Amino acid sequence: MVIDQGDPSSSDGHHVDAIRSAVRALNSGGVEEYLQHFDQSCLRWISGFESPLTLAEVSDSLRQIRGAFGTLFLAEEHLFGSGRLVCARWRLRGVHEGEFMGYAPTHRTIDVQTCEVYEFGEESVVATWTYGDHMQLFRQIRADSDQGSVQ
Secondary structure (H helix, E strand, O other): OOOOOOOOOHHHHOOOOOHHHHHHHHHHOOOHHHHHOOOEEEEEEEOOOOOOOOHHHHHHHHHHHHHHOOEEEEEEEEEEEEEEEEEEEEEEEEEEEEEOOOOOOOOOEEEEEEEEEEEEEOEEEEEEEOOOOOOOOHHHHOOOOOOOOOO
């Protein structure tokens, strides 16, 4: 799939700022405020998954993870954009304090790296692609893991 990046000189800073604003809201516990930066038809394509997640599924997932990892924080490592695209490298950190997808709280620390590419329409994100080792989190909270270290 080829994505029309539009005029590379337009909106670069605006789109990067929009992603920063969304993540700032998420880090403050504002799942709804985070999602306001995404078009209702936005799909999140995740490497290794057969089908993309809808915005409603993303919302449910974020609420589950916020509930299980009360000290959750998504830290920016790299964030840049050109035209309609923004690329971010994130580091998700937190402590497993509540039940998550069948795992009882282990009080282990998580430290998960991901990379996301966001495509903007006129006003909001219209598509997202997420890359990384999505099993990192589960290896880190498993009771039989080696102290939840990043692998």
